[in-house]
Amino acid sequence: MDSEYNPDTGSPSEKRLVTSEQRVRNIADAVSEAIIMIDQSGIITFWNPAADKIFGYTREEVLGTDVLRLVARLEDAGVFMNRLNGLVETDIPPIPDQIERIDAVRKDGAEIALDLSASGISDEDGWNLILVIRDVTEQHSREEEIRRVSQELEAYAHTISHDLRGPLSTLLTSLDLLELALDDPESGATREEIVQMIRRNVTRMYERVTGLLSLAVAGRFPSEVETVEVRSVVAEVLEDLAGQIDERSVEVRVDEDLGSLVGNRTQVAQVFSNLMTNAIAHNGHENPVVEVLLVGREDGMLRFQVRDNGPGIPEDCMERLFEPFYTVGDTGSTGLGLSLVRKIVTSYGGEIDVCNDGGACFEFTLGDIAPG
Template sequence: MLNISFYNRLKFKIISATISILTVFLGVFFYFLYNFHREQLISSFQVSVTYLSSLVQNNLEYAMLMNRPLILHGMVEELARQDGVENIVILNKEGVIKVSSDKGVIGKIMNKQDATCQICHQLAPETRTKSIFLKDKQGGEFLRNISPILNREPCHECHDPKVKINGIILMDFSLADINRQLSSNLGKLFLLVVIMVGLLILVISSLMNRLVIKKLKLLEKTSKLIGEGKLEEKIEIPGKDEISHLADHFNRMTTNLKEIQRHLVQSEKLAATGQLAAGIAHELNNPIGNIMLYSKLLLEELEPGDIKYKNTQKIVDNTIRSKNIVSALLDYTRESESVMTSNNINDIAEKSLMMLRHHMEIQQIDVQLDTDPALPQVLCDKNQIQQVFINLIQNAIQSLHNGGKIEVFTHLGEDKESIIFGVKDNGPGIPKECLDKIFEPFYTTKEEGTGLGLSICYGIVERHSGKIWVETQNSSPTEGKEFKTIFKVSLPITVRKS
């Protein structure tokens, strides 16, 4: 692995981003949850407060009617001792405190600037029942319930019927228990969420290792090997995710690189061989010419029936063959300028067959021509492409010896942007170990061959920005048994029918 710092690793960045997003989300979630839960608890608490307030009011009415105020004082003191109840105060309509759990304030007048008075006097008498939140001197929050003492009909014996309110009951309740319960519940929930987030991070980390990190490490390892020149390396990543598709594209890229490398090596070989062949051909031309000349002079001095005549004739024949090889070398190294014109590949195929048909008839070779009449025109050098056809057909003839079958074909490429043509034969096929060498100059498996025909085809096709390849029964069994060797050429279409 590359020496990447911990903070720059993909895994750290994704987990950090996940934690940040979860932190913001959970912060907002807990804020709303806290307020909602608090409102629920206070709402439930207010039900109890309302009940206690009505209980005090009923007892107040009973004590006043029975003229037994001690009962009211005792009940207030008893209620004030309940958990959460901080203070109970009963005021008359003038604001004088008549009953209180705090005996020290009985008889005092409540300050009209108090928040309770301000809120209460803003409401209609019959709607003054209300709960408000206040803070004590220490900053603690408490709930104050305000309940008006309505002047009901039984009270009219002592109170003016025109007066609607005889007084106010104030009950203060501490919110400490609610806050403690709220904090406890949220604390437990927070702990549970932290555990769940921790487990989630572990799951994300594990999934990242399995689905991303391991695959990226494999990609990195293979790319390093390919960088060292091992283009045969492949990345095997199962699945159909983005990284698997990336691996497939990576494998195709290495295959293309390998093909380009092979193409460059082949081109360099052709160039180097061409230079060497040109020098050798020029050096051999004169000695071969002299051997030919003096051999023919010897033939003129000898009788045809003489054994020396036969031996000299063999010298002449082999000299002619050597001269032909030298001529082929010169043709191979002499790269003529291409004359690109719009041509019909079918016409070139037919003319090439016509030139060799007599030779094939002598060897009793069955010839077939399978062309696509709808092929578009293609921009090419007619003579050079005809040379490709002739060389491929001659190569097929040499592999058949006597009898056999040859087919010359043309058709449109699958991409609709190229034309495919070539030659098939049902000869013995090409051994697998020879496939990488057949386009190299001077490589041949035939006694009468020079090893330049396919190499010349390769050079011509390359100059036309095309491709040439071979499929043989030994390497591609899907082609069937009728034809064991198929040479194919692909040329790009640059001129179409109007």
């Protein structure tokens, strides 16, 4: 594809060949897929403009270099080399419609997902492998999100059917008892006891459904956004939790300055409320203390800690702590609080982690929420 042609001395057949080669080059320059050719040593010998856009390298930067510079992992390198070795050993070009998914690395270090097909051509130096590559990073991300949501929904369906079956069964039994008590006042359980049993189970189901609805909308961009003074949000949460704090004689320590961010006040409150409720409920110390601290500001993010001086979290529970419906011990909670917290934190561009440091310590970051 690098023939030199002199129009004054070339024959008509040479002219046709050069014209044909130029036509092929024009086609390669026009397509949106990257077209790369490598020789039997894996050295790049052809690179079209679409490859510039996908990988971030110019033609001059990559010609004569090893194609393996483009791959992200050893197993992806194997895709190139297997195709190349098979071509050399069998003298049979690969089937172009066999598409493989690989991970590659752009010049800027970003990983991208690619669909790759290969074919071969031979010249006087032997076989060359032609790679046709399409960037499917966005499609891959959507597929992963669909897969994640599908798995999440499957887990929800399984857990809901399990968790709601118990209260519903108890409700049916309670209604039978209530019917019996109405027919025969001497039957045993009082109507008041049965009504309380029904109330407890209806409340339990209501909390489950409410928690699921909160979790479902937690990652969406909220309709109401404002500048939120975090200290004032925590003050409101403390008012809501005043009964639990007084009942357990908890000392709560809150930094005077917790910063501010652009977001939804209710969502920010949900984060602190869930973490502080856990810190109070699971403390168990003779003199329980809960702290809400601003421990850093970095790259537009606020770094917080909500910590207690209780026994901490069992190590074997750490990995599953943020899973929907997962609970530590028989607390009677829905197991949705920490899942909700993580989903909100993530939507604010942050991360959350937990460790034991003189008690349970949740450390997380929050920034200004952005649509998308």
